[in-house]
Amino acid sequence: MTDSSVHPALWPAPHATGAVDATVTVPGSKSVTNRALVLASLAAEPGWLRRPLRSRDTLLMAEALRSMGVGIEEGVGPDGSGEAWRVIPAGLHGPTTVDVGNAGTVMRFLPPVAALADGPVRFDGDPRAYERPLTGVIDALRVLGARIDDEGRGSLPMTVHGGGALDGGPVAIDASSSSQFVSALLLSAPRFNQGVEVRHTGARLPSMPHIRMTVDMLRAVGAQVDEPETGGEPNVWRVTHSALLGRDLTIEPDLSNAQPFLAAALVTGGRVTIPDWPEHTTQPGDALREIFTAMGGSCELTERGLTFTGSGRIHGIDVDLGEVGELTPGIAAVAALADSPSTLSGVAHLRLHETDRLAALTKEINELGGDVTETADGLHIRPRPLHGGTFHTYDDHRMATAGSVIGLAVPGVEIENVATTAKTLPDFPQMWTGMLGA
Numbered sequence: 001m002t003d004s005s006v007h008p009a010l011w012p013a014p015h016a017t018g019a020v021d022a023t024v025t026v027p028g029s030k031s032v033t034n035r036a037l038v039l040a041s042l043a044a045e046p047g048w049l050r051r052p053l054r055s056r057d058t059l060l061m062a063e064a065l066r067s068m069g070v071g072i073e074e075g076v077g078p079d080g081s082g083e084a085w086r087v088i089p090a091g092l093h094g095p096t097t098v099d100v101g102n103a104g105t106v107m108r109f110l111p112p113v114a115a116l117a118d119g120p121v122r123f124d125g126d127p128r129a130y131e132r133p134l135t136g137v138i139d140a141l142r143v144l145g146a147r148i149d150d151e152g153r154g155s156l157p158m159t160v161h162g163g164g165a166l167d168g169g170p171v172a173i174d175a176s177s178s179s180q181f182v183s184a185l186l187l188s189a190p191r192f193n194q195g196v197e198v199r200h201t202g203a204r205l206p207s208m209p210h211i212r213m214t215v216d217m218l219r220a221v222g223a224q225v226d227e228p229e230t231g232g233e234p235n236v237w238r239v240t241h242s243a244l245l246g247r248d249l250t251i252e253p254d255l256s257n258a259q260p261f262l263a264a265a266l267v268t269g270g271r272v273t274i275p276d277w278p279e280h281t282t283q284p285g286d287a288l289r290e291i292f293t294a295m296g297g298s299c300e301l302t303e304r305g306l307t308f309t310g311s312g313r314i315h316g317i318d319v320d321l322g323e324v325g326e327l328t329p330g331i332a333a334v335a336a337l338a339d340s341p342s343t344l345s346g347v348a349h350l351r352l353h354e355t356d357r358l359a360a361l362t363k364e365i366n367e368l369g370g371d372v373t374e375t376a377d378g379l380h381i382r383p384r385p386l387h388g389g390t391f392h393t394y395d396d397h398r399m400a401t402a403g404s405v406i407g408l409a410v411p412g413v414e415i416e417n418v419a420t421t422a423k424t425l426p427d428f429p430q431m432w433t434g435m436l437g438a
């Protein structure tokens with residue numbers, strides 16, 4: 001958590017005067033879009049991404065790949081419908097500088113790509129990006145044959161001196177601070193001369209659905225992957241060297257960005273439908289169907305999408321969020337408005353996300369009159385009547401949306417720097433007021 005007083009802009013979070021009843025179309029998934037951009041850039045032929053997310057994190061990814069030589073063009077999909085990106089792979093090269101912003105996917109997924117480029121690729125980003133863990137990727141790439149100059153920091157800024165190819169092979173890493181270390185190595189591995197064998201050796205690995213997403217998307221472009229969940233050795237992933245196909249992929253809506261809208265149904269006792277909710281998905285946001293149902297709502301998945309209905313009552317929950325850590329801020333916001341206490345666990349690694357999310361949620365909810373305490377690996381939340389005030393966001397998109405959920409139920413909440421939602425959902429303020437006006 002850093003001092004956020006440099007962002008004076010305050011957005012009065014709309015207070016709901018009744019039950020919401022809205023259909024909200026949510027833009028594409030950040031995690032799917034940024035994986036798809038990397039895989040399409042490494043493919044042996046051009047491909048299409050339809051309905052990609054256009055937000056700070058994905059535009060930074062696209063710009064970085066372009067600067068290494070990949071063609072990413074605006075266009076309509078092959079069937080003439082929908083907005084799309086056409087990705088034309090090319091020989092990757094430096095010299096260039098990649099701005100990672102504060103995107104975990106960019107700072108972790110691109111160094112392995114840069115190791116395959118011909119020439120130096122410098123990585124820089126927001127001040128917070130310097131504090132986020134990267135050693136798992138840096139140390140692993142060195143073992144796999146890359147030359148990286150990080151001036152001994154083990155973090156950004158750094159330069160990957162790409163040699164045009166990478167040996168690859170076996171490597172052991174501790175990915176307990178971020179699943180993105182594993183995803184990063186697997187995504188580029190088909191292009192390593194010997195593929196890769198990644199062995200996770202540390203404490204619990206978080207965000208397993210995101211690793212499943214990586215494996216599924218690799219397989220969908222023709223890669224051969226052995227992994228624990230389909231009979232492989234526990235904590236070991238193997239990817240074989242192979243060419244990748246260029247595909248025509250439609251990006252699913254971002255289910256984690258659907259969270260505040262579903263929460264609005266729960267908090268106001270209303271109803272929200274999210275069109276195009278996938279029947280099967282690796283996105284962690286799918287867990288909201290179960291979690292928010294346990295907290296007092298009900299949901300129905302039909303051909304219209306997912307309809308979530310609040311009952312007018314919100315219950316506390318005792319839940320391990322280790323698999324779905326990015327849902328924590330939104331769940332904490334709802335829990336602060338519940339009729340019983342909640343314990344959220346399994347998310348110690350959130351201290352190294354966009355901000356220290358455990359400290360930030362504790363401080364901001366408590367400053368509105370709440371009673372939240374940090375535990376070793378999560379939060380204990382005892383609901384109390386809340387009052388208005390400033391909700392600081394620490395350049396964290398999910399803090400801004402969490403504060404907005406509280407604002408629905410508590411008059412006078414002002415969100416500092418709501419524009420920080422542009423990291424993954426640039427239209428959030430308009431979507432939010434649109435939902436309430438619907």
Ligand SMILES: O=C(O)C1=C[C@@H](OP(=O)(O)O)[C@@H](O)[C@H](O)C1
Nearest residue numbers: 031178179180206207210325326
């Ligand atoms: O691979 C991904 O797309 C992500 C993995 C998770 O990271 P961590 O495992 O670091 O929590 C998640 O929190 C992040 O929002 C997106």
Ligand SMILES: C=C(OP(=O)(O)O)C(=O)O
Nearest residue numbers: 102103104105326353354
């Ligand atoms: C942790 C998150 O992002 P990042 O991809 O930057 O890690 C998030 O979006 O909640």
